[in-house]
Amino acid sequence: MKIIENPSQNIWSELIKRPLQNYETIETTVKLIFKEIATKGDAAVLKYTNLFDGVKLTDLKATKEEISEADQLVSAELKAAIQLAKRNIESFHIAQKTDPVAIETMPGVRCWLEKKPIQKVGLYVPGGSAPLFSTVLMLAIPAQLAGCKEIVLCTPPDKTGKINPAILYAAQICGVTTIIKSGGIQAIAAMALGTETIPKVYKIFGPGNQFVTCAKQFATQFGTAIDMPAGPSELLVFADKTANASFVAADLLSQAEHGKDSQVVLVTTDQLFLNKAVSEITKQLENLSRKAIIKEALQNARFIYLEKETDALDFINEYAPEHFIICARNAALFTEGIQNAGSVFVGNYTPESAGDYASGTNHTLPTNGFSKSYSGVNLDSFLKTISFQQITAAGIQNIGESIAVMAEAEGLDAHKNAVSIRIKTIQNEANGD
Amino acid sequence: MKIIENPSQNIWSELIKRPLQNYETIETTVKLIFKEIATKGDAAVLKYTNLFDGVKLTDLKATKEEISEADQLVSAELKAAIQLAKRNIESFHIAQKTDPVAIETMPGVRCWLEKKPIQKVGLYVPGGSAPLFSTVLMLAIPAQLAGCKEIVLCTPPDKTGKINPAILYAAQICGVTTIIKSGGIQAIAAMALGTETIPKVYKIFGPGNQFVTCAKQFATQFGTAIDMPAGPSELLVFADKTANASFVAADLLSQAEHGKDSQVVLVTTDQLFLNKAVSEITKQLENLSRKAIIKEALQNARFIYLEKETDALDFINEYAPEHFIICARNAALFTEGIQNAGSVFVGNYTPESAGDYASGTNHTLPTNGFSKSYSGVNLDSFLKTISFQQITAAGIQNIGESIAVMAEAEGLDAHKNAVSIRIKTIQNEANGD
Numbered sequence: 100m101k102i103i104e105n106p107s108q109n110i111w112s113e114l115i116k117r118p119l120q121n122y123e124t125i126e127t128t129v130k131l132i133f134k135e136i137a138t139k140g141d142a143a144v145l146k147y148t149n150l151f152d153g154v155k156l157t158d159l160k161a162t163k164e165e166i167s168e169a170d171q172l173v174s175a176e177l178k179a180a181i182q183l184a185k186r187n188i189e190s191f192h193i194a195q196k197t198d199p200v201a202i203e204t205m206p207g208v209r210c211w212l213e214k215k216p217i218q219k220v221g222l223y224v225p226g227g228s229a230p231l232f233s234t235v236l237m238l239a240i241p242a243q244l245a246g247c248k249e250i251v252l253c254t255p256p257d258k259t260g261k262i263n264p265a266i267l268y269a270a271q272i273c274g275v276t277t278i279i280k281s282g283g284i285q286a287i288a289a290m291a292l293g294t295e296t297i298p299k300v301y302k303i304f305g306p307g308n309q310f311v312t313c314a315k316q317f318a319t320q321f322g323t324a325i326d327m328p329a330g331p332s333e334l335l336v337f338a339d340k341t342a343n344a345s346f347v348a349a350d351l352l353s354q355a356e357h358g359k360d361s362q363v364v365l366v367t368t369d370q371l372f373l374n375k376a377v378s379e380i381t382k383q384l385e386n387l388s389r390k391a392i393i394k395e396a397l398q399n400a401r402f403i404y405l406e407k408e409t410d411a412l413d414f415i416n417e418y419a420p421e422h423f424i425i426c427a428r429n430a431a432l433f434t435e436g437i438q439n440a441g442s443v444f445v446g447n448y449t450p451e452s453a454g455d456y457a458s459g460t461n462h463t464l465p466t467n468g469f470s471k472s473y474s475g476v477n478l479d480s481f482l483k484t485i486s487f488q489q490i491t492a493a494g495i496q497n498i499g500e501s502i503a504v505m506a507e508a509e510g511l512d513a514h515k516n517a518v519s520i521r522i523k524t525i526q527n528e529a530n531g532d
Numbered sequence: 533m534k535i536i537e538n539p540s541q542n543i544w545s546e547l548i549k550r551p552l553q554n555y556e557t558i559e560t561t562v563k564l565i566f567k568e569i570a571t572k573g574d575a576a577v578l579k580y581t582n583l584f585d586g587v588k589l590t591d592l593k594a595t596k597e598e599i600s601e602a603d604q605l606v607s608a609e610l611k612a613a614i615q616l617a618k619r620n621i622e623s624f625h626i627a628q629k630t631d632p633v634a635i636e637t638m639p640g641v642r643c644w645l646e647k648k649p650i651q652k653v654g655l656y657v658p659g660g661s662a663p664l665f666s667t668v669l670m671l672a673i674p675a676q677l678a679g680c681k682e683i684v685l686c687t688p689p690d691k692t693g694k695i696n697p698a699i700l701y702a703a704q705i706c707g708v709t710t711i712i713k714s715g716g717i718q719a720i721a722a723m724a725l726g727t728e729t730i731p732k733v734y735k736i737f738g739p740g741n742q743f744v745t746c747a748k749q750f751a752t753q754f755g756t757a758i759d760m761p762a763g764p765s766e767l768l769v770f771a772d773k774t775a776n777a778s779f780v781a782a783d784l785l786s787q788a789e790h791g792k793d794s795q796v797v798l799v800t801t802d803q804l805f806l807n808k809a810v811s812e813i814t815k816q817l818e819n820l821s822r823k824a825i826i827k828e829a830l831q832n833a834r835f836i837y838l839e840k841e842t843d844a845l846d847f848i849n850e851y852a853p854e855h856f857i858i859c860a861r862n863a864a865l866f867t868e869g870i871q872n873a874g875s876v877f878v879g880n881y882t883p884e885s886a887g888d889y890a891s892g893t894n895h896t897l898p899t900n901g902f903s904k905s906y907s908g909v910n911l912d913s914f915l916k917t918i919s920f921q922q923i924t925a926a927g928i929q930n931i932g933e934s935i936a937v938m939a940e941a942e943g944l945d946a947h948k949n950a951v952s953i954r955i956k957t958i959q960n961e962a963n964g965d
Contacts (some may be wrong), residue, residue: 180934187637204620204892301905324905349950445922450950459637460919472734472757474917484907486893489878501613517782517883
């Protein structure tokens with residue numbers, strides 16, 4: 100834990116730095132696996148699943164039997180919790196639906212914009228130490244609401260070749276159409292290129308480690324879109340003296356348990372609070388099962404004291420946190436002034452956990468400062484807009500001259516001709532020629 | 533020109549293929565230039581401007597004098613046309629503004645979504661044979677409407693070190709904050725990394741040749757977002773016997789004049805019409821100034837006859853055209869059924885030229901089949917969404933149990949603790965402890 104008091108603006112750029120992600124060595128592996136999957140399909144996916152996940156599969160698709168078995172294995176309590184989360188996530192994402200935009204920009208020139216679902220999407224759900232069924236909800240629910248026709252989910256199998264039952268259960272109730280037992284680079288490559296079993300998709304969503312992230316970025320070279328480049332998860336808390344140190348400590352610890360590369364930042368205008376939060380962290384840490392991971396993550400944690408709230412806001416906008424908790428009397432300054440953040444949590448009773456699981460907001464969010472340009476996943480992430488226009492004979496006469504003048508100035512006379520040939524015809528018809 | 537009659541579905545994948553873009557050789561150059569600009573800044577930009585554009589500049593920024601000189605050089609007629617286009621583009625993009633989404637997903641759990649402008653954006657406007665001031669309008673107008681603070685425009689200078697006056701004029705009236713005389717890989721690298729003169733931006737927009745496209749894709753590795761990967765421009769026209777062959781020919785020719793790699797496709801349910809369109813093209817071609825380019829482009833043109841309209845629609849959705857013109861009695865089948873297209877033009881009096889310049893829709897659109905997952909540029913392209921939530925003491929008690937159950941099932945007990953510590957405190961306070 101680093102405590103930094105009143106850092107001057109010229110060291111901010113140092114303070115907002117995340118650990119460097121170097122993909123150069125990974126890139127070679129990624130390219131190799133893409134090439135192999137392009138030619139060998141399923142066989143290559145199976146080979147790398149054996150190599151990386153240590154399990155020999157014969158079939159990549161989860162079967163109906165496995166799905167109904169999973170249904171038996173998930174407790175009624177967990178099912179109820181998942182269903183509650185599902186309802187809230189649905190409500191919030193349904194609320195994001197918009198009507199088509201349609202206007203007449205000039206008499207006879209009607210322009211409109213419609214959103215259409217991306218027809219085939221791929222959802223990546225990491226395996227590893229935590230079975231992230233919550234990520235299934237966050238990706239499959241908006242995909243289904245958007246109207247995506249094919250929803251492919253890839254997640255790595257465990258050593259016995261199975262997928263965690265809660266992941267299967269969540270996938271099933273959220274309308275996933277194909278569940279594939281495959282993770283890592285090979286899963287991303289298979290969804291980008293298509294194999295005998297794994298459908299080629301148009302956009303890939305979901306978090307993952309550096310291998311998955313590098314593979315997603317490489318997939319864009321094949322015309323596959325991605326939700327965003329993902330990095331280690333982050334939380335920045337702003338707290339003043341009205342904040343509750345034990346709540347804030349619990350939030351920072353919850354972020355730290357994600358992984359040893361998790362980013363944990365506290366910004367406060369109260370030095371006393373800073374000390375209280377640090378000692379609360381030390382106290383609470385002892386009882387947590389992922390203590391070892393948390394301790395490693397906390398080595399990179401930053402506790403920053405800034406005298407002025409406006410400086411704090413400026414710093415936070417420079418940092419552009421994935422998660423941003425505000426525990427302060429003057430919360431409005433921050434909710435109104437925040438420009439760059441993935442998701443914002445306001446007030447003492449709004450832990451990040453709420454948004455991670457069940458409040459309704461999406462937990463797939465831009466890390467690594469990418470909230471400066473990327474949105475978190477939302478309903479629109481599964482839609483694309485198409486513009487339309489319809490011009491009447493009167494309309495083309497109203498607008499035609501301007502088009503012709505501009506086309507000529509750009510040196511494109513066939514563009515001009517496409518307008519003038521129409522206008523001439525209309526005028527000839529009017530003259531009875 | 534290839535004429536294909538009733539192609540069976542199993543050769544569609546061949547028919548929708550665009551010319552392969554191979555970036556492997558370009559990539560080495562791109563990486564080299566990025567590395568050099570990262571260390572040498574402006575000096576490297578100037579060096580490559582000399583090397584690629586053949587002009588030795590001393591200053592990269594367009595001066596106030598140059599801008600006011602440009603204002604003198606643009607004709608009143610062209611200014612009026614640009615102003616009309618600007619008004620229409622503004623109207624259509626203003627209409628795309630949305631209200632924040634806010635709901636209470638459960639009692640005491642309030643979630644909302646707000647859009648915020650991307651603070652620093654970079655607009656790329658190609659040089660070359662046509663001075664694309666229309667692209668300035670299409671990018672700078674929505675950027676300004678979105679509220680982007682820094683709007684940087686890069687465009688290559690001519691051999692005398694100047695920027696086309698119409699580009700400067702358009703940039704000036706659309707609120708561009710910095711105009712840089714630089715194009716190609718070096719311009720993209722400079723906007724992604726920042727130099728002494730060229731501000732680092734968060735998202736880069738705009739069309740370009742294969743060097744620019746490859747550089748934009750590489751820029752994403754540095755956390756810079758891009759609008760979309762761009763390829764050669766395309767038009768697909770669907771026409772039945774009610775269409776006007778000379779209008780359709782003019783549209784196809786206008787597409788072909790963009791460049792020799794332009795994609796031109798006609799799909800029709802009327803064989804007679806197909807023949808008429810082909811002979812109209814041959815006739816009109818003779819009088820066009822960019823005849824040589826058009827002839828080359830037409831070598832790859834495809835004229836496809838399909839008996840059934842529904843097959844035509846399926847084929848068009850597979851092709852996913854950038855521009856899609858519908859000249860058919862049964863236009864509704866296509867406007868309702870189209871899933872994948874950049875921009876759609878409906879009816880005999882709606883040439884692509886209208887959307888290219890002045891009707892109000894944006895002309896920066898996904899090519900190469902990318903409309904399967906990408907939107908064309910619109911107001912949202914310059915905004916990002918941030919989700920917010922605020923939970924009351926009652927709210928956390930309503931939702932807390934579900935969060936705790938899910939966190940525990942994912943093996944994340946610090947996440948659970950962040951909720952239970954709050955609920956315990958609330959209950960203790962209620963009990964007067």
